[in-house]
Amino acid sequence: MYALVDAVSYYASAEKVFDPSIRNKPVVVLTNNDGCICAVDPIARKLGIPKFIPYFQIKDFLAKHNVVVRSSNYELYADLSERMMNVIGRFCDNQYVYSIDESFLHFKNFNSLIKDWHQYGHLIRKAVWRETRLPVGVGFGATLTLAKAANHAAKKLAGYNGVAVINDDRSRKEILEKMSLTDVWGIGSKLGKRLNILGIKTAWELANQSPKAIRSQFSVVVERTVNELNGIACLNWDEVRQDKKEIFSTRSFGQRVVDYNALKAAITSHGCIVARKVRKQRSLIKRLLVFASSSPHDDNYYKKSFIYEFPVATDNTLKIAAGISFVFDEIFLNGVNFYRCGVGAIELENCQFQQQDMFNNSVNNPELMQCYDHINKRYGNGVIEVTAAGQREKWEMRRNFLSPGYTSRWRDIPKITC
Amino acid sequence: MKFVPILIEAGISGFESPAAEYKELGLSLDQLLISNPDATFFGLAQGESMIEAGIFDGDLLLVDRSEDAKDGDVIVANYNGCFTCKYIDKKYARLLSASPKYQPVKISPEDEFQLEGVVTCSFRLHRKLKELLACMH
Numbered sequence: 001m002y003a004l005v006d007a008v009s010y011y012a013s014a015e016k017v018f019d020p021s022i023r024n025k026p027v028v029v030l031t032n033n034d035g036c037i038c039a040v041d042p043i044a045r046k047l048g049i050p051k052f053i054p055y056f057q058i059k060d061f062l063a064k065h066n067v068v069v070r071s072s073n074y075e076l077y078a079d080l081s082e083r084m085m086n087v088i089g090r091f092c093d094n095q096y097v098y099s100i101d102e103s104f105l106h107f108k109n110f111n112s113l114i115k116d117w118h119q120y121g122h123l124i125r126k127a128v129w130r131e132t133r134l135p136v137g138v139g140f141g142a143t144l145t146l147a148k149a150a151n152h153a154a155k156k157l158a159g160y161n162g163v164a165v166i167n168d169d170r171s172r173k174e175i176l177e178k179m180s181l182t183d184v185w186g187i188g189s190k191l192g193k194r195l196n197i198l199g200i201k202t203a204w205e206l207a208n209q210s211p212k213a214i215r216s217q218f219s220v221v222v223e224r225t226v227n228e229l230n231g232i233a234c235l236n237w238d239e240v241r242q243d244k245k246e247i248f249s250t251r252s253f254g255q256r257v258v259d260y261n262a263l264k265a266a267i268t269s270h271g272c273i274v275a276r277k278v279r280k281q282r283s284l285i286k287r288l289l290v291f292a293s294s295s296p297h298d299d300n301y302y303k304k305s306f307i308y309e310f311p312v313a314t315d316n317t318l319k320i321a322a323g324i325s326f327v328f329d330e331i332f333l334n335g336v337n338f339y340r341c342g343v344g345a346i347e348l349e350n351c352q353f354q355q356q357d358m359f360n361n362s363v364n365n366p367e368l369m370q371c372y373d374h375i376n377k378r379y380g381n382g383v384i385e386v387t388a389a390g391q392r393e394k395w396e397m398r399r400n401f402l403s404p405g406y407t408s409r410w411r412d413i414p415k416i417t418c
Numbered sequence: 419m420k421f422v423p424i425l426i427e428a429g430i431s432g433f434e435s436p437a438a439e440y441k442e443l444g445l446s447l448d449q450l451l452i453s454n455p456d457a458t459f460f461g462l463a464q465g466e467s468m469i470e471a472g473i474f475d476g477d478l479l480l481v482d483r484s485e486d487a488k489d490g491d492v493i494v495a496n497y498n499g500c501f502t503c504k505y506i507d508k509k510y511a512r513l514l515s516a517s518p519k520y521q522p523v524k525i526s527p528e529d530e531f532q533l534e535g536v537v538t539c540s541f542r543l544h545r546k547l548k549e550l551l552a553c554m555h
Contacts, residue, residue: 018459020496024530083456131457131483133534407459410549416479416494416501418465418515 002147003105005088008135010101012041014080015070017133018406018414026067033252033398071399079407083132096237121163141166144235145228148185176204186225249273250342254398257338269389270343271324275317284313287347295339304331313349316364321386457484471516478541485536492537498530
């Protein structure tokens with residue numbers, strides 16, 4: 001049996017943990033630079049506030065309904081996430097933390113110990129709420145995909161109250177019939193539309209397709225999903241952790257940037273982040289996308305992007321910084337108020353199967369990069385940095401509605417009235 | 419609550435101190451006082467209703483959410499949107515101050531009330547700490 005435990009609108013719920021004055025109020029959390037709404041708590045959801053809408057478009061509506069607005073407080077979310085994961089981990093000896101607020105559990109040989117999964121789910125929920133004040137949903141299923149489906153039911157479908165169990169055909173049918181295709185793990189909107197054309201509308205209808213036919217029409221990945229929905233386990237931790245095929249680092253600026261060096265520093269800095277992530281998954285970059293733009297809401301919208309191709313795929317921060325430097329003059333334009341920039345590794349190669357080039361000796365310097373990563377890991381990111389990325393202040397994040405660092409800074413600890 | 423000691427060593431090399439490998443030893447207040455770190459948080463006491471219980475204005479409180487609150491424990495509750503530190507009187511559903519100057523507070527169904535945790539210990543800082551002075555306002 002697998003379980004997926006995750007928090008209900010995590011960022012918004014995390015804001016309520018140390019601020020009792022907003023526990024019963026609608027709360028939304030904004031993305032980097034207070035750009036869009038990225039979390040809507042259940043009370044705010046009842047007001048019909050959608051996710052991912054730009055903040056400025058809905059600002060007046062929020063004020064009118066006394067909705068509490070917060071900037072993303074990553075320090076707080078990281079600390080609470082660790083606490084939450086530790087509490088969840090007490091309930092199973094095999095835990096896999098999938099994201100900041102999602103954790104899978106794999107129960108092997110627990111069947112004789114746990115008679116009632118429903119009750120066990122409520123035990124988990126109660127413990128997490130009691131010890132961290134975070135609300136979680138718990139879904140059980142024979143495969144990861146079914147656990148994810150049960151988790152969806154636990155949180156979104158009426159009558160489940162935070163826990164759902166798929167452990168027989170009846171409960172499986174009941175839940176899958178009420179789920180649309182795109183709520184199934186691994187079925188995106190494009191794939192969902194193609195399946196819709198074939199008359200497949202619900203998760204239950206997808207589960208009843210012939211896996212072989214699905215494989216020939218779509219892919220082995222969708223075939224696996226069909227099997228998983230029928231209780232045949234095809235995925236495990238390592239597969240869901242699959243290497244990313246593209247790695248991006250991008251962000252909008254706190255204040256518009258017009259200065260040549262400031263923009264170059266920001267882009268180079270994104271390049272360094274991408275390089276670090278690429279090294280972490282042991283890939284090499286073949287093609288790098290470099291881009292910058294003004295705001296689409298500004299007059300004379302300006303956007304420019306360039307692709308730099310490395311002669312030999314690399315994970316070397318210095319080579320990547322040099323590549324960015326090479327295309328930067330093509331991107332920068334005097335007088336533009338730059339609002340956003342970023343870097344994306346759009347073609348990656350595997351470190352182990354690198355194609356060697358007869359005319360190019362390998363320019364990568366794994367020892368140097370290993371040392372670079374070690375120093376930054378030990379003493380904090382940015383302790384050593386390529387000089388081109390050095391200028392930081394101008395483009396730091398805007399977080400106008402930031403809550404205090406209740407658990408990470410002494411001067412921010414919560415006050416308790418006596 | 420988390421403190422990771424990292425010694426930044428200058429480039430003067432010699433023999434490593436023979437004590438280096440024992441640096442994990444020593445006494446840790448966290449280890450002594452915090453039995454469930456995931457459920458524990460720090461707070462700052464403000465007000466004078468608990469002085470007779472030994473909790474003064476500006477004291478540091480350690481609050482454990484995993485502890486069961488027994489009758490008469492010093493607890494922290496969310497009382498109408500505010501963290502409040504009192505004695506809990508479970509029998510009559512009341513919050514009691516230690517000081518006789520403050521009346522007991524009866525918790526009624528209209529009140530917003532959640533028990534947040536048990537105050538397992540409090541610290542008085544006989545010398546002011548710079549880090550905490552900033553949050554006393």
